[in-house]
Amino acid sequence: MSRIGVFxxxxxxxxxxxxxxxxxxxxxxxxxxxxxxxxxxxxCSEPGQQMIKDAIREQKLDRIVIASCSPRMHEITFxxxxxxxxxxxxxxxxxxxxxxxxxxxxxxxxxxxxxxxxVRMSVSKASKNxxxxxxxxxVTKKALVIGxxxxxxxxxxxxxxxxxxxxxxxxxxxxxxxxxxxxxxFPTLDCSACISTPKMVDVGAHPNITLRTSCEVTGVxxxxxxxxxxxxxxxxxxxxxxxxxxxxxxxxxxxxxxxEFNQGLSTRPAIFKLFPQAVPSKPxxxxxxxxxxxxxxxxICEKLCPLGCIHYEDEDRxxxxxxxxxxxxxxxxxxxxxxxYGEYGGGRYKDVLSGLQFERxxxxxxxxxxxxxxxxxxxxxxxxxxxxxVGSRDPKKGKGYCxxxxxxxxxxxxxxxxxxxxxxxxxxxxxxxxTPGKGYEEFYDQTRKDGAVYVxxxxxxxxxxxxxxxxQGEDTLLGQQVRVRADMVILExxxxxxxxxxxxxxxxxxxxxxxxxxxxxxxxxxxxxTQVGGVFLAGAxxxxxxxxxxxxxxxxxxxxxxxxxxxxxxETSPMxxxxxxxxxxxxxxxxxxxxxxxxxxxxxxxxxxxxxxxxEVASVNAGLCQGCGACTSACRTGALDLLGFKNAQIxxxxxxxxx
Amino acid sequence: xxxxxxPGCSMESTAKSYRLATEYVMGRIGxxxxxxxxxxxxxxxxxxxxxxxxxxxxxxxxxxxxxxEEPELDIVTGCASCYARLRHAxxxxxxxxxxxxxxxxxxxxxxxxxxxxxxxxDILTSEAAKxxxxxxxxxxxxxxxxxxxxxxxxxxxxxxxxxxDRENPQAMDEIVALAGADPVDWAFKTECCGAAHQxxxxxxxxxxxxxxxxxxxxNGAEAVVTACPMCNLNLEMRQDGYxxxxxxxxxxxxxxxxxxxxxxxxxxxxxxxEAHHVPAAKVLxxxxxxxxxxxxx
Numbered sequence: 001m002s003r004i005g006v007f008x009x010x011x012x013x014x015x016x017x018x019x020x021x022x023x024x025x026x027x028x029x030x031x032x033x034x035x036x037x038x039x040x041x042x043x044c045s046e047p048g049q050q051m052i053k054d055a056i057r058e059q060k061l062d063r064i065v066i067a068s069c070s071p072r073m074h075e076i077t078f079x080x081x082x083x084x085x086x087x088x089x090x091x092x093x094x095x096x097x098x099x100x101x102x103x104x105x106x107x108x109x110x111x112x113x114x115x116x117x118x119v120r121m122s123v124s125k126a127s128k129n130x131x132x133x134x135x136x137x138x139v140t141k142k143a144l145v146i147g148x149x150x151x152x153x154x155x156x157x158x159x160x161x162x163x164x165x166x167x168x169x170x171x172x173x174x175x176x177x178x179x180x181x182x183x184x185x186f187p188t189l190d191c192s193a194c195i196s197t198p199k200m201v202d203v204g205a206h207p208n209i210t211l212r213t214s215c216e217v218t219g220v221x222x223x224x225x226x227x228x229x230x231x232x233x234x235x236x237x238x239x240x241x242x243x244x245x246x247x248x249x250x251x252x253x254x255x256x257x258x259x260e261f262n263q264g265l266s267t268r269p270a271i272f273k274l275f276p277q278a279v280p281s282k283p284x285x286x287x288x289x290x291x292x293x294x295x296x297x298x299x300i301c302e303k304l305c306p307l308g309c310i311h312y313e314d315e316d317r318x319x320x321x322x323x324x325x326x327x328x329x330x331x332x333x334x335x336x337x338x339x340x341y342g343e344y345g346g347g348r349y350k351d352v353l354s355g356l357q358f359e360r361x362x363x364x365x366x367x368x369x370x371x372x373x374x375x376x377x378x379x380x381x382x383x384x385x386x387x388x389x390v391g392s393r394d395p396k397k398g399k400g401y402c403x404x405x406x407x408x409x410x411x412x413x414x415x416x417x418x419x420x421x422x423x424x425x426x427x428x429x430x431x432x433x434x435t436p437g438k439g440y441e442e443f444y445d446q447t448r449k450d451g452a453v454y455v456x457x458x459x460x461x462x463x464x465x466x467x468x469x470x471x472q473g474e475d476t477l478l479g480q481q482v483r484v485r486a487d488m489v490i491l492e493x494x495x496x497x498x499x500x501x502x503x504x505x506x507x508x509x510x511x512x513x514x515x516x517x518x519x520x521x522x523x524x525x526x527x528x529x530t531q532v533g534g535v536f537l538a539g540a541x542x543x544x545x546x547x548x549x550x551x552x553x554x555x556x557x558x559x560x561x562x563x564x565x566x567x568x569x570x571e572t573s574p575m576x577x578x579x580x581x582x583x584x585x586x587x588x589x590x591x592x593x594x595x596x597x598x599x600x601x602x603x604x605x606x607x608x609x610x611x612x613x614x615x616e617v618a619s620v621n622a623g624l625c626q627g628c629g630a631c632t633s634a635c636r637t638g639a640l641d642l643l644g645f646k647n648a649q650i651x652x653x654x655x656x657x658x659x
Numbered sequence: 660x661x662x663x664x665x666p667g668c669s670m671e672s673t674a675k676s677y678r679l680a681t682e683y684v685m686g687r688i689g690x691x692x693x694x695x696x697x698x699x700x701x702x703x704x705x706x707x708x709x710x711x712x713x714x715x716x717x718x719x720x721x722x723x724x725x726x727x728e729e730p731e732l733d734i735v736t737g738c739a740s741c742y743a744r745l746r747h748a749x750x751x752x753x754x755x756x757x758x759x760x761x762x763x764x765x766x767x768x769x770x771x772x773x774x775x776x777x778x779x780x781d782i783l784t785s786e787a788a789k790x791x792x793x794x795x796x797x798x799x800x801x802x803x804x805x806x807x808x809x810x811x812x813x814x815x816x817x818x819x820x821x822x823x824d825r826e827n828p829q830a831m832d833e834i835v836a837l838a839g840a841d842p843v844d845w846a847f848k849t850e851c852c853g854a855a856h857q858x859x860x861x862x863x864x865x866x867x868x869x870x871x872x873x874x875x876x877x878n879g880a881e882a883v884v885t886a887c888p889m890c891n892l893n894l895e896m897r898q899d900g901y902x903x904x905x906x907x908x909x910x911x912x913x914x915x916x917x918x919x920x921x922x923x924x925x926x927x928x929x930x931x932x933e934a935h936h937v938p939a940a941k942v943l944x945x946x947x948x949x950x951x952x953x954x955x956x
Contacts, residue, residue, distance in 0.1 A: 342826020348844075463846030465877060 149177020151539025158558030174278035223623030224534030381487035391494030669888030
């Protein structure tokens with residue numbers, strides 16, 4: 001007969017005001033197998049834990065049931081406590097009488113009766129518990145950071161500074177991301193390039209960082225501490241080992257391609273550096289547009305290169321590397337507003353710019369060298385309309401969520417226009433103005449004092465008339481329709497996850513939320529981890545973020561990676577699936593249902609009567625299994641069981657309640 | 660090609676020239692329109708505003724008859740309001756079982772919503788129709804600049820109509836170009852014309868019409884082409900204030916069928932072009948004359 005101790009927590013008044021702990025403890029004493037029961041104000045506190053430890057020693061308890069808050073809150077606390085006692089940490093059950101009882105009920109009688117039921121169920125399950133033991137796996141002391149925007153850059157630097165090796169991969173030919181495109185950053189108006197390019201240089205020069213641009217992840221296998229990642233190095237057609245980045249090759253290229261970096265506002269050659277401050281500061285050839293690669297003619301850049309770096313026969317190369325931790329920092333892109341907002345011209349009007357196009361326009365290194373002029377005729381605008389929430393907070397046409405950074409950069413755009421072109425009339429159409437951040441409200445306030453006119457309402461239509469853009473909308477504070485004749489319109493468009501995030505998260509087994517943002521393990525308690533062990537996230541890949549939040553989160557994620565890489569080996573949870581080979585028919589249903597690719601079929605030697613045969617059975621990878629239990633419900637023969645949540649244990653709980 | 664045809668009340672009254680031209684054009688390009696037997700009012704505009712079921716059952720009755728009598732034929736109508744109501748009934752019957760049950764109970768007849776509901780623009784842009792139009796037009800309207808006005812209900816709401824572009828649709832521009840005329844790029848293709856509120860809220864809705872006409876002319880249009888008798892009526896018959904109050908210049912408004920009929924050689928009398936309030940024949944005649952073609956007015 002087991003000797004179970006039941007400990008009922010008051011949680012101050014959280015539990016005690018709706019559930020009577022003394023009665024729960026008294027009722028527990030009558031449950032078969034319970035050798036001891038007690039209650040206390042705060043079971044998780046030092047005296048509470050001491051009370052449990054003393055009871056274990058004095059009463060020779062072998063199993064513990066704690067009736068308190070959710071196991072997500074303090075199960076780990078109590079397991080740690082049990083490590084110093086004779087009771088195995090997995091001989092513990094938590095009866096959740098707070099979140100699932102006292103907090104949601106008002107009738108004390110009924111709530112107390114329910115709490116007793118919950119305790120009885122836990123006692124039944126505990127009676128079937130078996131000791132479980134953690135094992136350890138070695139850790140590859142090297143991190144992979146995916147994405148070279150400011151999030152990936154910051155995280156890579158932090159991890160590298162802590163003494164660990166980092167590989168930073170970026171699919172574009174240069175790191176820098178969106179921040180490298182921006183002119184100034186709110187609310188301090190410091191120049192974006194001045195604060196991001198030194199970090200880019202640091203990445204390129206750091207002895208612990210291997211920078212791989214024009215690279216993408218093509219496959220991931222393994223598990224926390226022991227990932228094997230396949231990476232494709234796309235052909236660059238330029239030998240970066242020899243190239244000095246002199247730029248001679250770019251000067252005579254006959255091809256003109258729309259510049260991605262300048263958001264379509266200028267052109268670039270087919271052999272190009274993404275932007276002058278690119279890291280690595282070396283060109284690549286765009287194979288879609290290079291005349292030599294498409295038609296076999298040209299070859300001018302090859303003739304011009306004094307070092308013979310140009311190799312038209314370069315090919316994509318695949319390689320595989322081991323990593324202990326992976327950090328997703330793939331950022332965002334802006335929605336294709338032209339396809340969604342026909343009422344704003346759908347991209348037909350040249351002087352309707354996206355916010356990012358305006359950033360390039362106002363940027364001293366941009367196509368107009370920082371002069372704010374209309375793309376259509378090169379004239380300075382006298383009236384500018386800024387439209388916020390284009391695609392944000394608009395579930396019907398765009399996204400339901402707020403893109404968070406737009407209110408602030410819209411204010412910044414207004415400020416920049418009024419600063420560079422004093423006397424310009426600037427109208428901002430808004431739904432709400434959201435400025436939660438240090439110095440943000442003050443910045444917004446200053447912009448209004450500078451002369452920006454905020455109009456509450458949406459623009460319903462933009463059309464061209466006599467070379468101007470008529471912006472038609474409503475001022476909801478006046479309750480009147482308004483029409484503004486503008487020379488330029490800036491649309492502050494919604495953020496959405498970067499292209500390819502579906503494929504990447506599928507390779508990693510990481511979940512996405514309803515809007516395709518990468519899902520964190522817990523929004524408050526594990527905000528920089530994913531639910532896959534060893535895979536972390538940082539920056540706007542998780543949801544819209546501004547630069548201060550992105551950099552903070554990158555450092556937080558780096559701290560988690562460093563914590564993992566500092567261990568030479570790590571403990572794994574013993575609450576994983578186990579196969580009873582005799583029962584397994586090798587049908588493979590579990591292989592298909594496992595979201596973590598933790599189960600595979602393995603050939604074993606067996607006997608059928610007197611005959612020796614070979615047959616396939618399921619085999620669980622302890623490093624990959626997260627203990628979700630999906631396989632146990634899929635298994636037709638009951639060969640799979642989740643340790644700590646065996647079918648027999650769960651049935652015992654059900655019996656305790658229903659029989 | 661054959662379709663079950665829902666004419667709607669306007670075709671029998673205000674839109675005489677639209678009806679005659681449609682009959683002429685469909686005959687020329689080999690589209691047979693079989694009028695739905697005993698069709699009834701589609702319910703626009705007041706039906707669905709008063710009672711949702713009434714608004715669905717009225718058009719559904721005509722659709723049910725069409726599907727009973729000609730089960731192989733899709734349904735077509737030339738009026739944007741009729742199109743919206745018929746299409747709503749079809750959409751609702753397809754997507755909401757409870758609604759379909761109530762509709763069938765009300766009209767005392769099964770309605771499977773098996774056939775599509777189209778407007779003229781849909782059927783005129785089928786590949787077969789386009790080929791036939793190309794073969795039948797004389798090319799005499801070259802250089803005639805027109806603004807294609809779709810109105811709201813030929814394209815909205817998107818989940819009901821399935822129209823690919825609600826702000827800058829292209830179907831009518833394509834047909835007009837096939838007829839030889841020159842569609843202008845303009846911004847008010849699907850702006851509201853005020854519809855029935857032209858009768859009860861003139862001070863609000865008249866400027867809507869003027870705005871549309873002004874933008875059409877600002878972009879060089881000599882005429883406005885419509886695909887709805889109600890749109891046509893509003894744009895054409897509410898020009899009084901436009902010329903008197905805003906100093907605008909009167910502009911002819913006619914249906915896409917009339918443009919096609921003239922492009923195919925129909926005389927003005929044949930399609931009752933004289934029925935227009937703002938003379939429409941002159942602009943067509945002068946376009947034809949530019950290319951040495953006569954036009955019997």
